[in-house]
Amino acid sequence: DTEVTQTPKHLVMGMTNKKSLKCEQHMGHRAMYWYKQKAKKPPELMFVYSYEKLSINESVPSRFSPECPNSSLLNLHLHALQPEDSALYLCASSPYLTDTQYFGPGTRLTVL
């Protein structure tokens, strides 16, 4: 299995909702990442996990809460989001930090 999967593909939520994005890889990679990408902009790093521990948080607001339950799974819990948080959320994994990253197809999030 050489791919990163993300669910759901699309998500529409209100500002008072709580939802979660899920990312999974079975390549044995030890590093996993969350990125946010707005239209016609490059991906912006949000969080980095290495060996299931949070190693980088790019000053992301607390309404985004990452979780790494095991080496194959990465979640992003969403709560009380704002309309400006609407974006494509990309998950990626790599064998180790500073290595080639493999991206999932993304979750298109719309906050109403």
Add this chain to the structure above:
Amino acid sequence: SQQGEEDPQALSIQEGENATMNCSYKTSINNLQWYRQNSGRGLVHLILIRSNEREKHSGRLRVTLDTSKKSSSLLITASRAADTASYFCATDSSDKLSFGAGTTVTVRA
């Protein structure tokens, strides 16, 4: 945070022509990577060049790296309609990738 700057922002070429895009960055790096993104989808890794390498080839792709000028270039030879996409350079430093603004390439049939 965005470290790389890419040039040009957009490029339109005829099928069969070559496409060249450039990336400049600000700080020292472990490696520099190029990715492709088709409209609204995930990124696909194209090539990684380490800071001690000057040139790398992969199929129709050629990447150069000049660490003294803090710049890199990506050349796509004999372009095809399927090469239509956005191309991003990404610099790896401090255990994270910082992406450039990207170059949108359109290959006309």
